[in-house]
Amino acid sequence: MEYRFSDKLAALKPSAIREIFKSLTDPSIIAFAAGNPAAETFPIDEMAEISREIYADMAVTALQYGTTEGYMPLRRAIADRQRAKFGIGKTAEDGLGFADTTVIVSGGNQGIELACKAFCNEGDSVVCEDPSFIGALNSFRSNGAVTLGVPLREDGIDTAALEELLKREKRAKLLYLIPTFQNPSGITSTLENRKKVYEIALRYGVMIIEDNPYGELRFAGTDVPTYKSFDTEGIVIYCSSFSKILSSGMRVGYLTAPEEVIQKIVVAKQVEDVHTNMFFQILCHRYMTERDFEGHIADVRAVYRRKCGLMLDCLDRNMPAGVSFTRPEGGLFIWCTLPESVDMNDYVKRCLERKVALVPGSAFTPVIGAPCNSVRMSYSTATDAQIAEGCRVIGEVAREMIGD
């Protein structure tokens, strides 16, 4: 049988990165490649307790079909908290001519994918930071959208290049940004950059997808306001999730956008998975409202503060001159850039041979196959000893190859 597959998935071949991820099941490999949260951040005992309570007093609701929009008490709890704490979400009382609504999705990635489905016809384009999150890039491609990149600088996306691109790219529908502790770079854009980008997006009639899965994980510096918090025109679709603060395996995320946009997204979600796992929606609600949610997030932050600090120390000690790396103030990732003389596929391969898994930066380029001289490193799941040993190895390989 010769299968006649659709064109839109053709660009999504299982890639080199997949092979690296397969190696992560080998316990002898030091996993700097994974984006998994640290297992010690899962509040297992409390989740077990809440689960017992749900079976005791709400089992049928938790096991029966729910609405596509999500479990209403959870939607309200998220909306209330993010409004109070981060200024996210406008109401009719704000008098801006629109009101934001929050709905539940099956992990942050689904929110991004649905936003694309709601806006992009085949051949429309999504403008992304270069580098950007591979999962989002593939979500856009799977909808037949073209992913275009604009260089990401230390203060955020390059605004001159962004405007240049939007001027000539008539089919740009969406601007996809991870402004805080970006994946893969760890960069947080400045407020000045954000204001400028917002103004450009508005001027060119492009919607912003603000992906913020790591925003709660700040362990240094001070919060920068989200795009959504100053979205007076209703052009920002805000995506976040519980994956990095409670559990990634439960697949519970959320999305805040103007009601009219949410209606489209709900229709799109309904035909994908009808609704998100009800049991864990209820669990998230109870965790947020009946447990020390803020205290738990502070604990999670402390875990990553320590791990990130350790990895930066080890990189400082082990990396030769000519190698630079970002110093994130939160999130899970460090972006490490080698001299252009180094063949990065070879670098990643040699590191893996010595039992350290890294993700080559080329996995994150909006234009498939574009060159990239960086690697993404995560400090989230490796032990302290592994971080020290892994940095020693990758520094050694870097020295060898720069010397080559």
Added chain:
Amino acid sequence: MEYRFSDKLAALKPSAIREIFKSLTDPSIIAFAAGNPAAETFPIDEMAEISREIYADMAVTALQYGTTEGYMPLRRAIADRQRAKFGIGKTAEDGLGFADTTVIVSGGNQGIELACKAFCNEGDSVVCEDPSFIGALNSFRSNGAVTLGVPLREDGIDTAALEELLKREKRAKLLYLIPTFQNPSGITSTLENRKKVYEIALRYGVMIIEDNPYGELRFAGTDVPTYKSFDTEGIVIYCSSFSKILSSGMRVGYLTAPEEVIQKIVVAKQVEDVHTNMFFQILCHRYMTERDFEGHIADVRAVYRRKCGLMLDCLDRNMPAGVSFTRPEGGLFIWCTLPESVDMNDYVKRCLERKVALVPGSAFTPVIGAPCNSVRMSYSTATDAQIAEGCRVIGEVAREMIGD
């Protein structure tokens, strides 16, 4: 802000049916409209026990990211059981030139949607039974596919009309069938019909999506072999789920198809929700392998046998001449057809005014807006008293309107 939404969701406006579903939250309404399983079929105590065990011995795996393909022990348990029990799934040893694989999806609907995404470009068509499952129809439309209908007869889809359609429809890529206890009609197609349909699909190079969420719910008659069980050419994508036998709210389904097809589907799933809720995948596995799964399914069947029998008795007693209805041997639905003189929107509206919710058949037509003189009724969630009272009401309204 004037939002420029994509075209492919334009056909998916919130419909009349949505309004009916909203009314289902009103406890004074008799819910013949819902497709929800009966809450008494959820094995709550056992699920609570297994959940405790998972937190005790496997919490990190259950709460951490998993693979897109799904939890391997569950995949194996499903594949082994359905091969042994229903002859579903070919292996390399069968010598057919392909091997089937089973992957986990977030409910049966996601499997159907992913199958469409893997095969259909915009403008391609999916041939469906008329009537067919609204969720699937909308999944196809959301991928930019055109849904075409072929009349469903008492023995299955009309094979002459199917061949006629495929002869002229060059862009047909998929044939979507719910051969057993069909939603909405309750019809089970005969083996003769299935063999004929398979031969036609093969001849015209069209893949079959066999949607079988109700197959385990047979309470009368004898099993008819699934398409997948005699799929010697690798053209059948088999979708099913735990929604009707364990819990619908957990969103765990599965999909069996040739490895080459599954690879595409996994890529498509990865960009939607990365993977299905891990905790409940593990729970399903333990339920299947450590509890009396077959005994539980027998219990579920008994619930629906009784409820369906009661509703058929009540319809026999209350429906006037000129009204016909299917007599399903399993599943959740009865399809009730009124004389053409009756305005069906009006009928459904009058019934709802008297507190009985039905789904108008027009919701299930592959061609949007096609006329349909039937309603879908479910006996799954109403109490015995509600089934009696509801049938009395809808019979009364039918008599009034036929007499009108």
